[in-house]
Amino acid sequence: MTALARLLLWAWLLLAAWPAAAADAVPPPLPGVLELREAELSVRLRGRAEPIISQTQLPLHWDVAYRRQAGWARVRLAFAGDALQAGQPLALYIGRVGNAYRVSLNGVLLAEHGEMRQPNHGWIGKRPLWLRVPGPLLQPHNELVIEIRADILRRAGVSEVRLGPEAALRDAWHASEWRHVTLPRAASIFGLLVAVFCMLLWWQQREALYALAAAWQAAWCLRVTARWWEDAFLAWPEWFRLTQALFWLGCVAGYALVRAVWKGRPRREQWLAAGVLVAWLAAMWLGPDAVLACTVALLAAWAWLLVRLLRETWRAPSGERVWMSAAAVVCWVALVVDIATARLLPARYDEGGLTVWAAGLSGLAVLVIVSLRFQQTRQQLLALTHSLEDRVALRESELAARHEELRRLERASVKAEERTRILRDMHDGAGAHLITAMRQLEGGVASRGDVLQTLRESLDQLRLSVDALSLPLGDINALLASLRYRLAPRLEAAGIALDWEVDLLPLWPGCTEEALHHLQYILFEAISNALQHAQATRMGLRAQVQGKGQDQAIVLELRDNGVGIRGGSGNGLRTMRERAALAGVLLELQGGVGGSSVHIRLPLA
Template sequence: MGLVAGPLLALGGMAALAQESSGEIARGAAVVIDQAQVLILSDGQAPQDRAISLPLHWDIAMPSREGRVEVRMRFDAPAALAQQPWAVLIPRVGNAWRVEVNGNLLQEAGELDAFEDGWAAKKPAWVPIPAALLAPSNELKVTLRADKGRRAGLSRVLVGPSRELRARRAYEDWTRVVLPQAASVLSLLVSAFCLLLWWQQRDRLYAAAAVGELAWGLRLGDTWWEASPLPWLWWSVVVLLLFWVWTAASYVLVREVSGKGSRLETRAMALLIATCPLCIGLASWQESSLLVVAWMATSLLLWLCVIVRMGRNAWRQPSLPRWAIAIALALCWLALTRDVYAGRASTLLYEESAWAKFAAVTMALTVLLIVGLRFKRAREDLVTLNHSIQHRIEQRESELKAQYARLNLLEREKATTAERARILRDMHDGAGAHLIAAIHQIESGDASPAELLETLGESLDQLRLTVDAMNLPDGDIGGLLGSLRFRLERRIATAGLRLKWRADELPVLERFGSTQMRHVQFILIEAISNVIQHAKASELAIRASHSGGQIHLEVRDNGVGRGQRSGNGLRTMRERAELIGATLALEPASPGLRVLLALPVAEPPAVP
């Protein structure tokens, strides 16, 4: 509805103004002058003085020529109305002009002697007449400068009291100035909007709409902008090139909305678009508009075929954008066809305003509708895609969570298995070894009950220490030593050893977990067991200190000094020290043997 509401309101306003102005003129003293005597002065021809019926269309009366025209008209001013403000209203006049009443100059615009000047009249002329210059019978003289191919001429002239012409003046200003300016601004705003959308989305439809509306908006500016920025010849080339750009952009827009045409249509349009600059260049060089007119006629014929094809496609596959652009282009085609005929072949239509600038409003609104629908669809697709991506992300997150749960379960099972293996290993190396020794003692029959009881007690101590290691805080070497003393002190005393204990305050080893703590515990138990079983010592000293970024643990006896320098026990001690990044050393103590275990406080550097 909005697509046609704007043009209909504009046409309704124009019709109301036209009806009001016609009523004012019919009822009052204002007259419409349509008969005149003209004197035509053109280079290469003798002066022509003859009576004509207005309007005067110079390009038809004197094609491909330039010259000057003096138009003389008569009108009466009743004495009863002569004291009222009078005016002359000329809806269309050009290119430069001068108005005189009874030999007195009233107003002029442009340079009458500067042919092809950049300035040309394009707005209605409103010329007040002082009451002192009026007589019962008056002569109105309009002098024109007429450039070739520039639609010079003179429409019918209205003369009368100003109040009776006021409505007609508003109508002419509305149709020839206000509406074309509004259409230009609308096209430029639509172009800017489409350009912004293209900048964001890089859609060819937005680019074609932006370029087409920009070219059409600038071209419409030529219908009301009187002072062209370039000399007339060059400015006319620019205006024609703007129409060429609009043609190319509109065809791209048609292909994006209504689909591609046949190969013959595509080639014909490509040839038409490619030959336009050539025709404009040759026409400018020859100073003749025939090539441009021929190109325009060919363009209208080819566009008619395209519009018929668009209507057929819209009928077969109905959609609002297809019907809208087909109707808008059909209106533009009718308006342009009428304007070409009016400008090249009809004198009677000279004073009527061009239709294309009104049809341009419908085209601009159609482009705005199509672009808006495309943007709405793109936004909906984006929202749908966003929801789809969100759903896929949520699904993927769910899968990752399930996979993480499975991996976490496997990791826990792996950790449990590793812990079980460690406990079994500790039991095998500790309590298991003592139980095997007890079995051998029973089988051999050589061991006394006290010896057997001692072996079983050692096995029990190993089991208790294994359980203690599970409950120790990670990295707390001081706590581990305290637990070790608590479990082994009675056994050490039973073995006849005097215990010397010295433990400084030790830092917590952050990188040591339960596994590393168990390795440290086993090394110390193995060292103490070696002293009890093999050293034949009377004294056992255990020291713990912290210096040089290391925790130093020392087990020392005053025995025979041999101890266990080889075998499974020592090999297992070295393997466990290597697993936790510690250093194990056995040194003679004079007397006895000293076992040194150095634990680095910081993480040891990785080996490259």
């Protein structure tokens, strides 16, 4: 065990032993106050007609003097009036009296509470009694009579009686009220708040330790509440069974909390705990003697368990184990002292017990245990979060590397597609014309002008392919302008007049680079056909937007006044239709005696 854990454990045990040492200290005598101890006692036990008269010395602890018996007692205290200071307000202070009582001075009733004739009435008498004594009642020889009703196992009796100046007794009464009522109430409220706090933690995180800590603390503090609660809301013996049930529930919850802190216990130990619990359930219906025997057995079992827990904590210390062991030791010591006080020590009748102090200290221990477990859980969550962050960072780096690789492959694919397109354009355009020119030269039939015309068409196709690389995407006006710039000289040289009617067109939203190249080739092929085969003298190009809504489109119309399209099944026309399908445009070819026309529809929707 670490040095800090040992220091905490010893400090805890010394703090727990301090209330007992303070209770054993004899309070100093108060100036001018009579302490009335010598008394004549008259006892009438239930079921006996003749009273038992004897001389006794207070305090009278009924459960010790008359075990397992109920009855009534009359205490007569004689004192001289000249022993008190004259002219000062007087008061009577009794540390504890009950179960029901009646106090008289010289035959005048000063106070009473509870039903004297009704056994087991709800009044229990746990608070200190403080009464003002009228000065005219005092005589040279006085007799103070205290009558009580005593019930079995309810701590009936009469403590020391003090009579003297009100100012001198008020502080003593306040101190006793503070010790027996105010501090126990504060301990109970503190414990219940701790229980509520633990339940809220359990509701949020669903960890069993928080719920067990709440149950242990709630049962313990409710049992302590029964130590200062004056008016029982249940009749006897139901009240006795309720308080015992709270005590045993606290023991069960405490053992379950031990199992949660130690993360399991041996099987034989669990069987022993279950056996003690079953024995107590049977004893509840057999009577107080059986309950007391089970309580003694329970304390013995807890003593054996505490020895094991302390030994295990010494060998493998942890913050939770140290505080749980200390809390269990404190509670066990308090229970043993309180039971011994209530059954064996009549001089300690006035004491409220150490259970109240143990409740407050156990509440503090529960807070520490819960905070340690919460901190441990938080550290685990932080470690898990850091681990997840590291995994996410690693995964992000892997994804970034893969993304970069995909981008590289994409760029390579784009370059390959661009090379393929250029090669296809060169093959279908400039390449085809060059091959035609070679065949013309090899055949020797074509004239020099025909060969030059073929070479010019090849050069125009090559220039248009180069221009297509710099065309803005979707800009049909730029495409038509480039086409006019390259082909207008050839049209003029061939004697074909060009009618140009092109509106300011919007961008083609469905356009891609490939579609733009296909559209350029279609227009170039249509104009080349008109130059080579139509024998036309006039050609017109019209471009405008037609339709509305979903039917709106850019319509390109190319017309000539030549001989029209012949056959309609050549390689050039077939290539035009294939490219129109690839570009996603509508192509319509018409031809006749009055000329031919090419309609291209580019949808804008």
